[in-house]
Amino acid sequence: MADSIRLDDPRALRAYAHPLRLSLVGLLRRNGPMTATQCAAALDENVPNCSFHLRQLAKYGLAERVPGADARERPWRATAMDTSWADDSDDPEMRAAADQLNAVILARYTRIAESYLATRVRETVEWRRAAGFGDYMIYVTAEELSALSARFDELLEPYGDPQRRAEGSRPVSVVQLTIPRDES
Template structure:
């Protein structure tokens, strides 16, 4: 897999990426490395033609690609970057709508992951049950302060993102960051 970040700046690419199976396929390729559509289908409980179609759609926007040098019989795919970014603050209404669609799809995927964890939480060792969990903190900040808080959280997490340098007994953990301005009154 190519290292680094893929920045999507086309609303069509954002909408193409904002599909639950496509998000899962990219995540799978990032975690496991190159895989064929058949392997992806088996891992995700999907059918091969469906995975093959969605991989081709992702390839149109440079999110995945065929592994160079693969033979014609076995045709693995790989993610083109270790992470994907996009702008949430575009002046273009179409871009903002596409970014919102992608953000909503990703949020739904995180909710599904959290629900799946809760379904098996009781089988986890006690130290993992104590370490993992949910929480929230209400803070009062300016936009600049919020940007600083987000940057500092990313700085704290950075040393733990290198899977090659992982400590003995470590596991993959998803850290979800939501920084959502909250109304002072009304809806929670």
């Protein structure tokens, strides 16, 4: 599996912007190769729906078939651990597709955060103390913000490989929003 895949085609961005497809790619990245049946069970979906969306992901290079344990098993895997795309295109179609994908991802993480808030009482004190929300207002140039984002990525990189998980670790969503604001 590659470290990263970059989507530079608006059709690929729109294809990836489907909530089930985002879930499927995430599932394959976390768990390794899985069949459509296993994916359906894990995501509480039906098998034909998962099969269709896995084929769509393969069409755009985000998932691929891998050999199974026997002739009947047909597992899929993610092609990369990370997906990126251009957010700075002057092409209106590319901008619209990137905005659509960004909106779907924002909605997804908003739901995840709301779900966490609703169930965090079941977490241990240790996990409640470690997790949480915060915000910072910083004053930077565009170049400084780019450098800060790159440093943030470097900081998180060692923790992204599911094969190198520490004992007692669990998945944690880290969401980065860097949104320029007006002074008001």
